[in-house]
Amino acid sequence: MNPRLGPFPDLETLVGLFYDEPERLGDFDEVPASELPQPYARLLDHDKHMTVTVEAFHGSPVDVQVLETHVTSTHYARRILLTRQSDRKVVQFGIVRLNLACLDDEVRREIISQSKPLGRILIEHNVLRQVELVSLWRVACGPDLREYFGSGSEATFGRTALIHCNGEPAVELLEVVAPA
Numbered sequence: 626m627n628p629r630l631g632p633f634p635d636l637e638t639l640v641g642l643f644y645d646e647p648e649r650l651g652d653f654d655e656v657p658a659s660e661l662p663q664p665y666a667r668l669l670d671h672d673k674h675m676t677v678t679v680e681a682f683h684g685s686p687v688d689v690q691v692l693e694t695h696v697t698s699t700h701y702a703r704r705i706l707l708t709r710q711s712d713r714k715v716v717q718f719g720i721v722r723l724n725l726a727c728l729d730d731e732v733r734r735e736i737i738s739q740s741k742p743l744g745r746i747l748i749e750h751n752v753l754r755q756v757e758l759v760s761l762w763r764v765a766c767g768p769d770l771r772e773y774f775g776s777g778s779e780a781t782f783g784r785t786a787l788i789h790c791n792g793e794p795a796v797e798l799l800e801v802v803a804p805a
Contacts, residue, residue: 634785653783660763668682669761679717691705692705692706703739715774719800727793747788747790775804
């Protein structure tokens with residue numbers, strides 16, 4: 626697959642990095658913020674890092690579990706789960722694609738080491754960043770999301786977002802929170 630190289634996250638492009646059959650992940654319908662019930666509105670409708678948001682909501686630090694990566698000469702992408710340190714429960718699924726040229730060597734190395742969530746790395750390295758919410762999504766969970774979140778998980782919500790690093794559009798995100 627040849628993903629576009631533009632700066633704005635496109636749901637189809639991000640999902641297509643890891644899914645030949647997008648329905649394995651789920652069916653996504655864009656929704657306005659006014660249609661997000663709580664606690665999803667608090668979890669998704671903001672311009673902050675999801676790492677910080679889910680840690681505060683769940684009262685526990687989170688760890689990243691990298692399921693798969695996709696690397697080109699210009700971009701690094703990964704399909705991930707965030708799990709609570711307190712009980713290892715999955716609290717978020719995500720697809721992240723970053724433009725390697727927008728980050729310095731040390732930050733790139735730490736991201737590629739897959740040892741910490743992206744938001745925590747950017748914060749710890751004091752990278753000048755701005756998170757931009759792009760779209761909110763109602764998600765009918767496909768087989769993969771049901772497996773990650775639990776077999777009874779039928780629906781949840783997510784978002785696409787863009788992180789500008791040092792003024793450059795650097796990171797495209799799809800973030801889907803576990804059903805409340």
